[in-house]
Amino acid sequence: MKAVVWHGKHDVRVEEVPEPRLLSPRDAVIRVSSTALSGSDMHLFDGIQHGMHRGDVLGHEFMGTVEEVGDQVTNLKVGDRVVIPYLIACGRCWFCREGLTALCDNSNPNGGEAERHYGASGAGLFGFSHIFGGFPGGQAEFVRVPFADFGAVKVPGEISDEKILPLTGILPAAWMAAENGAIRPGDVVAVFGCGPVGLLAIQCARLMGAEKVIALDYVPERLRLAAQWGRAEPVNTEDMEGIVDELLRHTGGRGPDVCIDAVGMEAHGHTTTALFDRAKQALHIEGDSPAVLRLAIRSCRKGGTISIAGTYSGLVDQIPIGAAYAKGLTLRMGQTHVHRYMRPLLERIAEGKLDPAPIFTHRLPLSEAPQGYRMMHRKEEGCIKVLLMP
Amino acid sequence: MAILSGKHKGTTDVRVERDITVERPAEELFAFWRKLENLPLFMGSVDAVEWIDETRTLWKATTSDGKPLSWEAEILEEKANESIAWTSVKGSEVETSGSVHFTPAPGGRGTEVRLIVRFIPPPSERVIEWFWNLFGEEPAEQMRNDLRRFKQLMELGEIVRAR
Numbered sequence: 001m002k003a004v005v006w007h008g009k010h011d012v013r014v015e016e017v018p019e020p021r022l023l024s025p026r027d028a029v030i031r032v033s034s035t036a037l038s039g040s041d042m043h044l045f046d047g048i049q050h051g052m053h054r055g056d057v058l059g060h061e062f063m064g065t066v067e068e069v070g071d072q073v074t075n076l077k078v079g080d081r082v083v084i085p086y087l088i089a090c091g092r093c094w095f096c097r098e099g100l101t102a103l104c105d106n107s108n109p110n111g112g113e114a115e116r117h118y119g120a121s122g123a124g125l126f127g128f129s130h131i132f133g134g135f136p137g138g139q140a141e142f143v144r145v146p147f148a149d150f151g152a153v154k155v156p157g158e159i160s161d162e163k164i165l166p167l168t169g170i171l172p173a174a175w176m177a178a179e180n181g182a183i184r185p186g187d188v189v190a191v192f193g194c195g196p197v198g199l200l201a202i203q204c205a206r207l208m209g210a211e212k213v214i215a216l217d218y219v220p221e222r223l224r225l226a227a228q229w230g231r232a233e234p235v236n237t238e239d240m241e242g243i244v245d246e247l248l249r250h251t252g253g254r255g256p257d258v259c260i261d262a263v264g265m266e267a268h269g270h271t272t273t274a275l276f277d278r279a280k281q282a283l284h285i286e287g288d289s290p291a292v293l294r295l296a297i298r299s300c301r302k303g304g305t306i307s308i309a310g311t312y313s314g315l316v317d318q319i320p321i322g323a324a325y326a327k328g329l330t331l332r333m334g335q336t337h338v339h340r341y342m343r344p345l346l347e348r349i350a351e352g353k354l355d356p357a358p359i360f361t362h363r364l365p366l367s368e369a370p371q372g373y374r375m376m377h378r379k380e381e382g383c384i385k386v387l388l389m390p
Numbered sequence: 391m392a393i394l395s396g397k398h399k400g401t402t403d404v405r406v407e408r409d410i411t412v413e414r415p416a417e418e419l420f421a422f423w424r425k426l427e428n429l430p431l432f433m434g435s436v437d438a439v440e441w442i443d444e445t446r447t448l449w450k451a452t453t454s455d456g457k458p459l460s461w462e463a464e465i466l467e468e469k470a471n472e473s474i475a476w477t478s479v480k481g482s483e484v485e486t487s488g489s490v491h492f493t494p495a496p497g498g499r500g501t502e503v504r505l506i507v508r509f510i511p512p513p514s515e516r517v518i519e520w521f522w523n524l525f526g527e528e529p530a531e532q533m534r535n536d537l538r539r540f541k542q543l544m545e546l547g548e549i550v551r552a553r
């Protein structure tokens with residue numbers, strides 16, 4: 001079958017690879033109808049995530065139809081249309097039962113390595129570093145889905161792939177980002193970073209009652225979309241210096257009630273020194289330092305909440321913890337517990353309350369995946385997110 | 391937590407200790423572990439454990455260059471549903487001892503399992519090859535993965551595979 005294969009920095013190729021097969025009675029094999037490129041794929045493309053092996057099949061956002069099921073997958077049958085969470089969870093451990101599926105105890109076969117890096121292991125991930133299991137991904141014609149009886153969500157035929165596919169990760173991430181902000185009606189919410197998750201988080205914050213949303217980014221096209229879809233007040237962050245003041249001006253000197261960091265590290269290096277070095281170079285919102293987190297802490301209202309949706313993976317320098325303490329802030333963060341949000345969000349999509357489809361600015365056949373990577377990487381032609389069709 | 395004492399490659403003991411919580415009753419975990427022939431199912435560094443008599447077992451492994459390595463061990467002590475301790479017999483090429491302990495976890499969260507393994511030097515080059523190559527930079531990591539596989543086997547009935 002054809003699949004997008006990682007070869008190294010800025011080198012992904014569409015190649016013939018063996019078709020996946022069932023390895024466990026709880027597996028399913030899915031025939032992929034649509035798959036997307038994500039921000040994490042850009043990290044892999046940049047070669048900054050270690051633990052990738054040449055030959056790895058990429059892709060953590062995908063959906064399709066059931067091709068084959070294991071004996072214990074009694075809730076699915078061949079031909080069912082399904083969407084798959086980007087993280088793999090066993091459904092039976094304490095964390096899964098608590099709804100904390102991103103922290104599944106059992107789904108990462110290389111958990112020992114994750115424990116060494118992070119002190120604990122979370123769930124396994126499709127198409128990502130071997131620290132998270134090295135599961136082959138879904139930018140392919142077929143993909144094996146472990147614990148399909150728990151993870152796969154059946155979807156009705158009448159809703160388009162473009163609306164369903166964001167359920168694999170970015171829409172749940174956006175929802176959890178807003179939920180972690182504990183938004184109350186009337187709140188002012190600042191969303192730092194208007195990539196796909198940030199743009200969707202604006203929609204989610206609105207649904208949760210945010211009265212005013214301030215969108216921060218340095219890409220004019222993204223700010224335009226934030227204003228258009230989420231009626232957000234755009235703040236261009238080209239000049240980082242004035243941002244705290246700007247946010248105070250937007251909020252009568254109070255600061256935003258909730259700050260959502262939808263940027264994260266976006267690091268261009270994972271070693272401690274690289275991060276320290278780059279922290280000094282913070283120039284842009286989508287930079288390579290904890291610049292956003294610092295700004296969020298400095299601007300957030302006293303007693304407010306900071307919700308971190310962007311990824312952090314190493315150490316960061318100069319976090320103004322004194323300001324966070326003095327202002328009594330709450331910080332919440334983490335990988336998205338995708339499983340618990342998929343069905344409720346599917347309902348909102350079906351009811352027309354949420355429409356994540358416009359996030360896909362470009363559509364390409366799977367065979368042109370390398371071009372898609374380059375385009376999304378350079379943010380060419382207003383590219384926000386690329387959908388691939390096998 | 392893992393506690394590693396001793397120098398690498400050899401002149402002092404290497405002792406690795408690791409805890410994991412498994413959501414099954416202590417009796418069940420004890421019974422599974424007491425059948426030492428089950429251990430290779432989740433221990434990455436051991437190929438087979440065969441019974442010689444009621445307390446003695448033959449452990450088989452493979453060095454990184456593909457040569458077989460084996461040693462005899464005997465059960466020193468056991469407390470039903472609580473602990474099992476073993477040691478290699480005198481004169482074995484691999485001199486090792488270990489114990490596993492099962493304690494009910496608070497809040498009905500299953501059983502806290504503690505595994506302690508010690509290797510006693512001076513090991514032969516072959517043992518270093520086997521032990522060190524498998525354990526990589528940090529000996530505790532292999533044990534972490536062993537215990538995680540044990541947990542998967544007990545909680546899910548299978549060991550999760552990426553490919």
Ligand SMILES: [Zn+2]
Nearest residue numbers: 090093096104
């Ligand atoms: Zn789990």
